[in-house]
Amino acid sequence: MAYSELNTPIRTIMTPGPVEVDPRVLRAMSTPILGQFDPAFTTIMNEVMEMLRSVFQTTNEWAFPVDGTSRSGVEALLCSVIEPGDKVLVPIFGRFGHLLTEICERYGAEVHTIECTWGEVFDQQVIIEEIKKVSPKLIAIVHGETSTGCMQPLDQIGAACRTLDVLLIVDAVASIGGVDVKVDEWFIDGLVGGTQKCLSVPSGMSPITYNHRIEKVITRRKKVERGISTEEDRQKEIGMSHPFVKSNYFDISMLQDYWGPRRLNHHTEATSMLYALREGLRIVLEEGLESRFARHKRHEEALISGLEAMGLELYGNRDCKLPTVTCVTVPTGVDPESVRSMLLNEFGIEIASSFGPLHGKIWRIGTMGFSCRQENILFTLGALEAVLIRHGATVHTGKALQAALDAYSSQKKENYSVTS
Missing domain, CATH: 3.90.1150.10 (Aspartate Aminotransferase, domain 1)
Structure with a gap:
């Protein structure tokens, strides 16, 4: 069977994602491919990290994209921090709070939830009181809930989490690039964005950022894993409860080595998508x-x-x-x-x-x-x-x-x- 050349219809896309891609981004995606360790390409990687810090309004060392749709960034941060039995609090005010709950449960967390009526958000003090009651290791929360069109205030929650030594991880997929999100000022420890919404880049990358508090957890787990040095030791761990990150692809410690100065190979970077993200971020900062x-x-x-x-x-x-x-x-x-x-x-x-x-x-x-x-x-x-x-x-x-x-x-x- 002969297939015709791809010819998609012209659409006006007014959904909560994906949205229309900026023509400048589409042009950037046609840029010739470079090897992922080519100095010209690693320079592009560095530029993307620098621009992400500006868009995220943070001075965090770590700000880079996870290859995959927005859910990949959410899962990468959660699975790299959660250890079996950890208490996690998830306030739910729409569909994506339930998604956070499912991901946390899959990685062995003891998940505590609170819910409010769809179409509303939480009074921040209600969440803060629940944090004091549950004493979780982390709270995972959506900022902009596209299923209900509501936005949860975060400025008080982050400060309380810092005081109570609780990590705050935020899904800001629907708000980054379109709504003010102050990572550092709001004391957000880890934040996940998306390309296919306000950044007007095709779906396929999930920009994330996280601070030293999350890096400390990742580093500790990484040291524990490196303590198992032989295949015999590794075989002993099969079927046993252990704190290691179960996902290879979403292991932040490995992605950190890939995006950091060591440039240790982890996966083959999505070259054209990185071009697209770079141009999308450049447009945001230019505006x-x-x-x-x-x-x-x-x-x-x-x-x-x-x-x-x-x-x-x-x-x-x-x-x-x-x-x-x-x-x-x-x-x-x-x-x-x-x-x-x-x-x-x-x-x-x-x-x-x-x-x-x-x-x-x-x-x-x-x-x-x-x-x-x-x-x-x-x-x-x-x-x-x-x-x-x-x-x-x-x-x-x-x-x-x-x-x-x-x-x-x-x-x-x-x-x-x-x-x-």
Whole structure:
């Protein structure tokens, strides 16, 4: 059978990830391949680490990508720190808190969870009191929960963890590059980001950073492992409980040797993805963190203005809304998947459904990275109105685009640029 040349349709991707990739990133991915120990390539590795520190707002020595989707970075940090029997606290306010729980359990942790209603986040003091009650080795928590469109405050939790000698590991996959995340100021010990959301890079790498407190745990475990020097000694350990990192691929101590000055071979680096990440980070820093955060916020405001003017209801507590994801309640009597299908097939626009108790009840519209542009907001609002009318929904015809344009006009008077 003869296969045709790859020719994917043009889409306007307004999901919480993946999002549209910046054209400059796509061009960077066509750069010729280098050997992973070529000095030119190791220089690129060093540049990526330096830029990651700036985006993460940290002075940590360690900031590098794990090859794999965002979950790879989450698993790498957790499996390298957790030892069988360790107490871990996971506050759950959406789907990805359950994912953190599962990963911790797979590595033998004694997991303690607290939950709040989806669409809400925790009062930080509630989490702090639970930390005192449980006395965990670490707390694993999501910052931006894309399943509910909510963002958990962290500024008090990190300080409490430092006082109580508890490690704080944060999933910031949906917020890095689009929302202010202060790793050092908030006393975050380990943080995981993603490429396919606000960084506007294809899925396939998970940037992480961690401080000396986590490195101390990793170093201790590494020394214990090196104490077993012979194959006979290793065979004795088979089937026995031991503190060694069970994963080879996600072993941070080995990745640290690979990314550090020793450059010890661990895996073959994903060359083109590293090019992509470097360019994505360069674009973020060129725009400036504060300007980038403001851009995400102003497009979110225009989207919300349009949705509400149309007569749609937002889901979740507005006080804890994640600026990069807007959740919309599906109108009564409307088939949510039929609406999504028509948006995709007739307009080439993709928005997302949700998970678990929210499946079929809300749509999720992402405003992330390169997808977060005025033309995308206006196109999505106009198309959604047309599709809802075709589905018999009651909407305030013609109001959405005018409200969004009014929002942009108001922002322009405040010296914002609304063309990007």
